[in-house]
Amino acid sequence: MSFERPPPRLPPNPYYDTPPTSSETQYVPLTPVNASTSQANSEFFTPLETLSNVKDLEFSVLGHPFFPRHSVRIKKSNFCDPTVNAYTGYIDIQARHLFFYFFESRNDPDTDDVIFWTNGGPGCSSSMGLFMELGPCRVLDESGPKFHPESWNTNANIFFIDQPIGVGFSYAEYGETVSTTEEAAQDIAAFVAIFFEHFTKFRGRSFHMAGESYAGRYLPLFASAIYDQNAALNAAGMTPINLTSVMIGNGFTEGVIMLPSYYDMACTPASLEPILDISTCVAMKNVIPRCEKWINEACVDQYDSINCLAASSFCAHMFYDSFFVSGMNPYDISTPCNGSFLTSSCYPATLSIADFLSQSDVRAQLGVDSAVPVDFSSCNDDVSTAFGITQDLLRASTSKFYVSALLERGVRVLLYVGSYDWSCNWVGIERWSKALEWSGQDAFISQALRDWTIDGKRVGATRSAKGLTFATVEGAGHLVPYNKPKESLMLVQRWIAGMEL
Incomplete structure (x- = not known):
């Protein structure tokens, strides 16, 4: 397997602090050290202006002097939805390369909002969101892509990102990795800024960040990085990103408060009749106080990596192992697991997507780099393990503070959740949303749950x-x-x- 030589290493970007040396160091944007120099650099920048200037047989390369370590490769890719223009490419961060898809809106791409989508894991490709859930075409079986009429690009332009490095079609040279959400956030923030600077019609457009599952950890930090970066963009004479909202679907954002909800969903009629036997439910109920106390002391009140890991491992065993014995789908408790949880996450469609994205003609059309392994994998266990080693998951409870900070700055936040999910369930998400400390907490708690409807039919609460x-x-x-x-x-x-x- 051959590797392209990575671009030369440039001096550190003066607009960012140095990367973290430990998992608890925050990697946050700084004010430019010399705003006049930044302005001068921007004056030498020539944007590509319009997506119609993007090539379809080879990559167009985008860069910006404000982000000397980042560039973007993008090409037109005519696939999936013949009614709109589609583009694919890579966000290049020296030796690291993140793959993305971009679809224009079916309605009016020149005025419609822009949505950013990421799947979770950590370590799972956003091709799952694209080809299985909300993209303009779906690949649900061996027959290949089918037009999807309820795609989210019906009224919005939309990105799908394979992140972090090693996920989906993303790759890196020389063993480089990303293993914390904080580090991943800076790459996303830089990419969004470069894209909006080059394609001027999107400047100032409402921008929404969306995702599901572990994106409940990702998105609050990604959105905060973009919001904080805006001050530096302003000082450099660039257009800030109009970050309007964050949409978190069935998100893992606050693990401690959610803990008892695993019992509620499996052992009470919170959504359906109890699915676990009485003795198992009693064992789960008995361990809840111990787990809450231990995790709070070891992971929240004073973070102790060894003790926090021990507490989380013990409690995960008590709740997750007990549930998996049932044979039910942890992502949809109304059905048994279809197939293998380990190979297909109980959804055989993921295997069909993997087969589709392993085809050489599909990869050539998308512009997938030859450095990417031939056999596509929807989730990368090595990435998940790397995030586990840095204990990114165990620090996920800090994500709620980013949610509070975004709300205080006028960024709207939507927490939507399927009623049949056990893994990131509605009971736990409602609990932490009500416990969230911010200036609107009292007003939020005072509102009773009400029905929301479509065509007069109840859809949810x-x-x-x-x-x-x-x-x-x-x-x-x-x-x-x-x-x-x-x-x-x-x-x-x-x-x-x-x-x-």
């Missing part, structure tokens, strides 16, 4: 105040757009239009 909205989608599991495509599209359309559900 919702609560909203001061920019924070919680909403369930009845009959959906972990993958809301997969189970309820019409309802999820209506949810997003109302949300980006600023309407009440």
